[in-house]
Amino acid sequence: MNNSTKVKEIRIRRLLVTAKSLFPNAGCELDFKNVYELSVAVILSAQTTDPSVNKVTPEVFKAYPDPDHLAQAELVSLENMIKTIGLYHTKAKHLIEFAKEVVKNFDGEIPHDFDQLQTLPGVGRKTANVIVSVGFNQPGLAVDTHVLRVSQRFGIVSNDADPLLVEKTLKNALDESEWGDAHHALLFFGRYHCTARKPKCESCPLNQECRYKKMNP
Ligand code: SF4
Known part of the structure; x- marks a missing residue:
């Protein structure tokens, strides 16, 4: 060295x-109950605050409890649920495409692998690092703003x-x-x-x- x-x-x-x-108690401030919900929340959190994401996700998770349901979502319905957060149109499109790819390529399960995660719409390095680290308890270090x-x-x-x-x-x-x-x-x-x-x-x-x-x- x-x-x-x-x-x-x-x-x-x-x-x-x-x-x-x-x-000393720093941790994830997004609300989620499983890796799917975490993934949705992290995708929604780009360029917006965690509290604003936490306000919209309960309705999203209730309507679309897993990738299968989200893959079949109507774009306008999803947009209406998340329209209080920034970039909601792009995020709604990404979420539906994300879910379709998870269903098609990964049997409806969010992949553990960092590189596989990055093949999914709406998932860049930062999001993939959060999912592997917070969702799967594997090494990951996300660099946000x-x-x-x-x-x-x-x-x-x-x-x-x-x-x-x-x-x-x-x-x-x-x-x-x-x-x-x-x-x-x-x-x-x-x-x-x-x-x-x-x-x-x-x-x-x-x-x-x-x-x-x-x-x-
Ligand atoms: S800019 Fe430097 S001195 Fe100021 S709060 Fe940040 S780390 Fe501390």
């Missing part, structure tokens, strides 16, 4: 320990790094067994502390060593 990799690892550990100390922002600000990656680079950097530095908890701790840290508009820098335990804070004193 070269010196810069080691320094990076130490910084990642420092960030993670701080995030975990501030948010909060994890990306925190990693850039603290200086783990450059300011223009993309989510894939952040995912690889964090995964390389951490043991597989830590990936799921790291995702939730960093997500909570970004969602509730190092927020997009008003990061709590004055009270932040990392403010003496944070690149963003140095550049925005």
Whole structure:
């Protein structure tokens, strides 16, 4: 391991320990009872808040309790159920196509495999990482807008790094067994502390060593 990799690892550990100390109970805030419901909720959660997803999913899960039912959903009916959240038209289309593919290619069962998950409509790397990690308790580290922002600000990656680079950097530095908890701790840290508009820098335990804070004193 070269010196810069080691320094990076130490910084990642420092960030993670701080995030975990501030948010020891960080976890998934989407409501679900099984992997199918989790998958639907995560697909719906793109560019919208978890509470707004949790408001619409009870009706969706009741009307479409499994992929078979969702695959036969009327687009307009599903749209009406989720129209309070962003991008509802695209999400409704994706959900029905997602369910059709699950029924056709996977016997109606959500696949465990990360690469197979990504073949499904509406499922990108972030969603697949959440499904394997939260749904199947397998190694996965999703990089959403909060994890990306925190990693850039603290200086783990450059300011223009993309989510894939952040995912690889964090995964390389951490043991597989830590990936799921790291995702939730960093997500909570970004969602509730190092927020997009008003990061709590004055009270932040990392403010003496944070690149963003140095550049925005
Ligand atoms: S000092 Fe500010 S920008 Fe840096 S990690 Fe803490 S809250 Fe975020």
